Amino acid sequence: MARKPASASPPASATLHPPVPQRHGAKVEEMLEFYRQMVLIRRFEERAGQLYGLGLIGGFCHLYIGQEAVVVGMQSAITPGKDSVITGYRDHGHMLALGIDPNVVMAELTGRAAGISRGKGGSMHMFSVEHGFFGGHGIVGAQVSLGTGLAFKHKYAGDGGVCLAYFGDGASNQGQVYECFNMAELWKLPIIYVIENNQYAMGASINRASAEDQLYRRGESFRIPGIQVDGMDVLAVRGAATAALEWVRGGKGPIILEMKTYRYRGHSMSDPAKYRSKEEVQSMKDNRDPIDHLKAELLDHGVTEDQLRVIDKDIRALVTKSAEFAEQSPEPDVSELYTDVLVGQY
């Protein structure tokens, strides 16, 4: 008997998609809070850059300036204490947007005992159980897989929580990311993979390092839907977060949000930035700045310059206090070197 001929066309994609997200219709009070958080991150990072220049922060320090709308928009949509957050080494903004005290973040950068990891983690390695923040990871891409495990716990415990696992365009080429995409969809895990596409993996621009540079499509072969989002617009980010959370909380499995964003500073503090033009960076600052963008919208909504100046002033004071705290706190006692290696003594 002749075999049945194969179908002329392959089956259509089985990937289901959520509805197209709507830009968040925020009230003025909410927009002011987004503004406050974004300005806090920017001023904090500027100060961290200064402390680095003064030698008070050593080693590696990756600033989040330019990308503020991503964490503020995403994390305003989650439920603190219920949901979990994990990210890579560019992590200061994620912590501040979770409401973690700037003092203990800055003190960790300067390696002081009052730092959130008692000075032993540093810029890239910070955690907070209280805020559901699972780091702060220095190995590119590793947090994506760890986040998948966090999501498994949410499902297993039935706690209704969702994991936000952030990673960059560079990390999206690590093999382990795809191992975990498959597992997350197979097991319908409650996780939002947030790709912060700032367009440069250190010095490699996205199109020099990625065969598929539309990163929201990276889940297609695992049937994970993806949405591309204007990551310079906090209300667009918040709208996408709401849609993604509804999808994931509804038990439909993982989703990818690709945030098109931009970092103004170098990859780290020692980046000669030869891989992009000054004009490109300036153009982004002039035309696409997430804080300027929101500020203009606030003014349109009748908020006054004076109101914003009060917020700016408060933030400056908060950041100055954190820098003073981080400079004045003592270094950890050397006995701390051996704590927390294992559960007991080595």
Add this chain to the structure above:
Amino acid sequence: MTMVQALNSALDVMLARDPDILIFGEDVGYFGGVFRVTDGLQQKYGAPRCFDAPIAEGGIIATAIGMGAYGLRPVVEIQFADYILPAFDQLASEAARLRYRSNGEFWAPITVRAPYGGGIFGGQTHSQSPEALFAHVCGLKTVIPSNPFDAKGLLIAAIECDDPVIFLEPKRLYHGPFDGHPEQATRSWAGHPAAEVPEGYYNVPLGAAAIVRSGHDATVLAYGTMVHVALAGIAESGIDAELIDLRSLVPLDIDTIMASVQKTGRCVILHEASRFGGFGAELSALVQERCFYHLESPILRVTGWDTPYPHAFEWDYFPGPARLAAALRRVMED
């Protein structure tokens, strides 16, 4: 030349000599490497021979092994030695074992360059010294230079070697010698005898240690950054110690080590990596097995502590000259 320039020169010389040699890794092409070791090579030799790879260490090393098995001689850069672990399976299960399981028909003549070590406030993912992991895998060679001249000659020998070579570059030494005194002004390689690096081809054979300082009372075994720390520690101790720079861990120049310990009767081993199961443990066992009747005192190890590399405590963790000097005084007590 600085160590960075010497390494760049080695790659330049080898790219010119052999069209089967090529270089790839994260940011090595267009950008010239985060530490600038491959600076200018893409412009000179073209993107087919010096090119960027995505951030995917497992894939980078696996691809290199395939290239090597089929006749090419790739030199890959892993940006920090700490990032090499996603590729450890490929190194241990494939690169190191291909020759043995194919009855000598296939092998992987690859060189994996990776900056390693501390002294730069890199915390736990940018400061580690993973050499013992590689030295333990039979089928891999592990090489660590301590100065620009050796860096160039050893890298050329590594590239020419038909075995897979892990080439660990002490990043604290890239721009100048560092003797473990962070409070002193940073020194450059200018004027250092080992910074006199010929422009052209030469090699430093793998498996030949160097006697950096002759002495009669004790032997110090070190490699990488610790060679410079050892010189300072010996000076501070006032003890007439002989300093051996291993230069390659596998193959190991056991003859030079034995001759020295049999002469001095005392041995101190110095490395940055943590202590338990570190390469110093292997050195200690070998010296004990081969020089037992010449030993006047127990062999001591001065190493990093058995903790992750901390962000704070950089100079408490980093084994400095004072700790070596104390160990030298101790071995002289017996």
